[in-house]
Amino acid sequence: MEHPENDKKYKGLMVNEGVQNLPSVNPYATFHRQKRTHSAQEYFEGIRNGDISILGQAVTLVESSLPADQVIAQKVIELCLPFAGDSIRVGITGVPGAGKSTFIEALGTELCQQGKHLAVLAIDPSSERSKGSILGDKTRMNELSTQANAFIRPSPSAGSLGGVARKTRETIVLCEAAGFDTILLETVGVGQSETAAHSMVDYFLLLQVTGTGDELQGIKRGIMEMSDGIAINKCDGNNIERAHAARVSFKNALMLFPPSQSGWTPDVICCSSIDHTGVQDVWKNIEDYIAFVKKNGFFEHNRTEQSKYWMFETINAALLNGFYQNEEMQKLIEQAEQQVLNNEISSFIAANNLLDAYNKKK
Numbered sequence: 001m002e003h004p005e006n007d008k009k010y011k012g013l014m015v016n017e018g019v020q021n022l023p024s025v026n027p028y029a030t031f032h033r034q035k036r037t038h039s040a041q042e043y044f045e046g047i048r049n050g051d052i053s054i055l056g057q058a059v060t061l062v063e064s065s066l067p068a069d070q071v072i073a074q075k076v077i078e079l080c081l082p083f084a085g086d087s088i089r090v091g092i093t094g095v096p097g098a099g100k101s102t103f104i105e106a107l108g109t110e111l112c113q114q115g116k117h118l119a120v121l122a123i124d125p126s127s128e129r130s131k132g133s134i135l136g137d138k139t140r141m142n143e144l145s146t147q148a149n150a151f152i153r154p155s156p157s158a159g160s161l162g163g164v165a166r167k168t169r170e171t172i173v174l175c176e177a178a179g180f181d182t183i184l185l186e187t188v189g190v191g192q193s194e195t196a197a198h199s200m201v202d203y204f205l206l207l208q209v210t211g212t213g214d215e216l217q218g219i220k221r222g223i224m225e226m227s228d229g230i231a232i233n234k235c236d237g238n239n240i241e242r243a244h245a246a247r248v249s250f251k252n253a254l255m256l257f258p259p260s261q262s263g264w265t266p267d268v269i270c271c272s273s274i275d276h277t278g279v280q281d282v283w284k285n286i287e288d289y290i291a292f293v294k295k296n297g298f299f300e301h302n303r304t305e306q307s308k309y310w311m312f313e314t315i316n317a318a319l320l321n322g323f324y325q326n327e328e329m330q331k332l333i334e335q336a337e338q339q340v341l342n343n344e345i346s347s348f349i350a351a352n353n354l355l356d357a358y359n360k361k362k
Helices: 039-050 052-063 067-083 100-113 168-178 214-219 235-256 279-296 298-322 329-339 347-361
Strands: 087-093 119-126 148-157 182-186 203-208 229-232 266-271
Touching: 039 052, 039 067, 039 168, 067 119, 067 168, 087 100, 087 148, 087 279, 087 347, 100 119, 100 182, 100 279, 119 168, 148 168, 148 279, 168 182, 168 229, 182 266, 203 279, 229 235, 229 279, 235 266, 279 298
Parallel strands: 087 182, 087 203, 119 148, 119 182, 203 229, 229 266
Antiparallel strands: none
16 A cells, blocks of 8 residues: 655655564563473582583572472582582671772682682672662672683672671582682671671681771771781772771771680781782782691681581571471461550560460471
């Protein structure tokens, strides 16, 4: 059919006839791609062969809360466990804005250029309202993410305290079984107490900045006592003098603390993730620490204590899940909650009644 707009009297107008017999597509149709599932043995073989795609899927499986996924995940972890442990695990923490991601990219790029196989486990805080996480750490580590021997895995904290995700320790096992000899664990940076993160790593690095009052943290215990080393980041530009002044303040503060169990004396190093100055000094300090604790036997002692700690943590988590996931208990919890809201009983009596009911049901 001829379009009337193509008549010569309409200058400057032209309507194409278009394509005939267009395929019919329903824009509201939904397409479901069948998810490829693997057996525990297939996951294990893929991880041992260095298949990053399989490793990422295995980490997702470990982080899943579905009972069916957890059964397979535990089998994968058991298969990988004999091949884990041969890595240097470094935890990196600090207040928000200290430049943890930028520092990790600078350090990680340096390590990859040295030929090391690096896994970065970045924990992203989850929203208390939406329960979601941005998981943007890989996006911010542009240079490091292009390294062939680097694996970056952001994970949501999902309400876990201690600056790490609940399944981070299992993820470390998978990464070590995949052949990564260096693990960098970036914590949320919650502040004074990150015991969970400290109990997963061999070396705990506290990243600090100047100009925000963080020097005052030097006279506080908690995270300062757990640190095996302190790095004053952003020592560049007009901030160099203040960074060195902060270094002196932190070194003086560390002298007030009793000696650590390892016998190691933490050092304070100034560095710049942007200028890549001092980053190698931080890594040299980490290597010196690892050599020191391996020589005096604290390295193996620390890992044994960590294993014991996570055994009890796993028991606690299983007890909590067993209590709250029980259907009968869920009904009793709703009733007790209503009684507390109506001021019929106190919260302490309600809690004791629920625990007594749970123990009787077992």
